[in-house]
Amino acid sequence: xxxxxFTEPQQGASYDQLLAVARATxxxxxxxFFRSDHYLAMGGDGLPGPTDAWITLxxxxxxxxxxxxxxxxxxxxxxxxxxxxxxxxxxxxxxxxRVELGLGxxxxxxxxxAYGIPFPKEKFPRLEEQLEIVTGLWATPVGxxxxxxxxxxxxxxxxxxxxxxxxxxxxxIGGLGATRTPRLAARFADxxxxxxxxxxxxxxxxxxVREAAGKEGRSPDDLIYSNALVACVGRDEAEIARxxxxxxxxxxxxxxxxxxxxxxxxxxxxxxYAELGASRVYLQILDLSDLxxxxxxxxxxxxxxx
Numbered sequence: 407x408x409x410x411x412f413t414e415p416q417q418g419a420s421y422d423q424l425l426a427v428a429r430a431t432x433x434x435x436x437x438x439f440f441r442s443d444h445y446l447a448m449g450g451d452g453l454p455g456p457t458d459a460w461i462t463l464x465x466x467x468x469x470x471x472x473x474x475x476x477x478x479x480x481x482x483x484x485x486x487x488x489x490x491x492x493x494x495x496x497x498x499x500x501x502x503x504r505v506e507l508g509l510g511x512x513x514x515x516x517x518x519x520a521y522g523i524p525f526p527k528e529k530f531p532r533l534e535e536q537l538e539i540v541t542g543l544w545a546t547p548v549g550x551x552x553x554x555x556x557x558x559x560x561x562x563x564x565x566x567x568x569x570x571x572x573x574x575x576x577x578x579i580g581g582l583g584a585t586r587t588p589r590l591a592a593r594f595a596d597x598x599x600x601x602x603x604x605x606x607x608x609x610x611x612x613x614x615v616r617e618a619a620g621k622e623g624r625s626p627d628d629l630i631y632s633n634a635l636v637a638c639v640g641r642d643e644a645e646i647a648r649x650x651x652x653x654x655x656x657x658x659x660x661x662x663x664x665x666x667x668x669x670x671x672x673x674x675x676x677x678x679y680a681e682l683g684a685s686r687v688y689l690q691i692l693d694l695s696d697l698x699x700x701x702x703x704x705x706x707x708x709x710x711x712x
Contacts, residue, residue, distance in 0.1 A: 407676060407677075407680050407684075407685060407686070407711040408437040408438075408685065408686045408687075409436050409437060409686075409687055409703070409707070409708050409711065410436060410437045410438040410439070410440060410474070410686060410687070410688045410689065411427065411431045411436050411438070411440065411691055411700065412441070412442075412478055412634055412688035412689060412690045412691065413439070413442070413690075413691055413694060414444070414690065414692060415441055415444075415456070415457050415462070415694075416442060416444035416445065416446060416447050416448070416452060416517075417447050417448065417692065418447065418451065418453050418454070419457065419694050420454055421457055421462060423694050423695070424441070424457065424462055424466070424694070425465070425466065425469060426694075426697065427439065427691065427694050427697070427700070428466045428473065428475075429470065430697050430700050431473055431700070432470050432471070432473045434700055434701060434703075434704035434705075434708075435704060435708065436473065436700075436704065436708065437474060437686070438473050438476065438506070439466065439470070439473050439474075439475055440475070440476045440477060440478050440506075440508070440688060441459055441463070441478075442459070442477070442479075443459035443477045443479065443480045443481055443484065444456065444481075444514060444517060445517045445520070445521050446514065446516055446517035446520050446521075448514075449654075459477050459480060460477075460480075460493045460494070460497060463475045463476070463477070463505065464496070464497045464500055467497050467500040467502075467504070467505070468501075470501075470504075471502075472504075473504065474504050474505070474506055475497070475504055475505050475506070476505060476506035476507060476508055476576075476578070477506075477507065477508045477509075478578065478580070478634060478688060479508040479509055479510030479578070480507065480508060480509050480510070481510060481511070481512030481514075482509060482510065482511055482532055482533040482536045483511070483512035483518065483523060483524065483525060483526065483529065483532070484523060486559070487535065487536040487539035487540050487543075487559055488539065488559075488561060488564065490540055491539065491540045491544060492568065494507050494540070494570065494575060495544065495568045495569060495575075496568060498570035498571045498572055498575050499568065499571045501571070502571060503570070505570070505572070505575050506575055506576040506577075506597075507540070507575050507576070507577050507578065508577075508578035508579075509533065509537060509540070509577065509578070509579065510533065510580065510581065511529040511530050511532070511533040512525075512529055512533075513529075530586055531557060531558065532558045532559075534590060535554075535558050535559050536559075537577070537579075537590065537593075537594040538554065539554050539556075539559060539561060540577075541574070541577065541594060542554065542566075543561075543564065543566045544566075544569065544570060544574055544575070545574065546564075546566035548567070548569065550566070551563040551564055551565060551566065552564045552566040574596075576596040576597060577595055577596050577597075578595060578596070578597045578598075578599050578632075579594060579597075579599070580598060580599035580600060580601060580634075581601075582600070582603065582607065582611060584614060588611070588614040588615045588617070588618035589618050589622075591615050591619075591629065592615065592618035592619040592621065592624060593622055595629060596629065597629060597630040597686070598612070598615045598630070598631055598632070599633070599634060600612075600632070600633050600634070601633075601634045602634060602635060602636070602663065602664070602690075603633060604663075605678055605679065608633060608679060608682050608684065609682050612631050612682055612683050612684075615629065615631070616629075616683075630685055631682075631683045631684050631685065632684055632685065632686035632687065632688060633679050633684050633686075633687050633688070634687075634688035635664045635665045635687060635688070635689065636653075636655075636660060636663070636664035636665065636666075636689075636690040636692065637665045637666070637672075637689040637690060637691060637699070637703065638650050638655070638660045638664060638666040638667075639665070639667065639668070639669060639672050639699065639702055639706075639707060640667075640668065640702075641669075641702065641706075642668070643657070646666065646667060646668070649693065649696065649699060650666070652692075652693045652696065653692040664690075665687070665689065669702070669703075669706035669707045669710070672703075672707050673707055673710045673711065676707075676711060689703065
């Protein structure tokens with residue numbers, strides 16, 4: 407089981423704070439640093455204001471050396487697909503081939519309104535076209551061109567440059583949709599991720615994705631299956647309660663809906679997700695100033711799962 411760190415900077419974080427967490431992620435031997443792609447806080451003032459996901463990852467690409475870097479999830483509404491393909495390829499080259507692209511349809515209408523970003527009614531068909539275009543641009547051999555004529559996007563004789571350092575940066579698709587999401591994951595995903603889902607929900611959705619992969623002619627085991635869950639780990643009840651209070655949650659609720667408790671409790675619950683087929687867990691870290699939390703998880707949870 408691989409543990410990755412997942413942050414929500416729209417809630418309030420500067421680049422320097424994110425850099426500190428990314429460096430701790432690397433020093434403490436977690437597998438990756440991921441961040442959300444949002445421009446508006448979901449509660450609280452969000453000070454000092456939003457940071458752009460791909461500008462952040464470009465900076466971290468030059469200031470880290472080992473960890474994987476990516477998004478859960480980039481919103482397809484934020485960027486044109488040709489531009490996104492260029493951005494991800496460039497950051498991948500800047501990192502020496504350590505980038506992964508989580509791509510979703512986009513859902514938070516208020517942040518679109520706040521920053522003048524169009525919020526289309528039909529988002530899922532746009533996501534499907536974006537996946538076709540981004541992966542198609544990367545796959546086009548150097549010297550050849552890529553064209554696409556779709557309902558939402560048209561590309562004509564694109565040189566399909568630049569190329570990423572990896573032959574293809576891994577693509578993550580996630581969500582709880584019963585039909586379209588598994589189908590898209592089966593077509594395009596290297597990894598299927600479930601955000602904040604129970605064991606029961608994870609079992610059912612993983613089953614759907616595996617079934618869809620078979621229908622696409624892929625082995626279900628070609629995909630990596632993962633979960634994203636909020637983390638709140640403490641050596642004792644007082645430390646658990648302090649960390650829960652810092653993020654505005656309660657210990658009992660976090661134990662029910664996330665990965666909360668003592669290190670041994672958290673290891674046991676992660677093991678239950680592993681039994682369902684998950685081989686990665688993204689630990690949502692909401693208090694980015696508490697680097698001791700990462701140290702505890704690394705020394706007392708990660709080491710038991712290695």
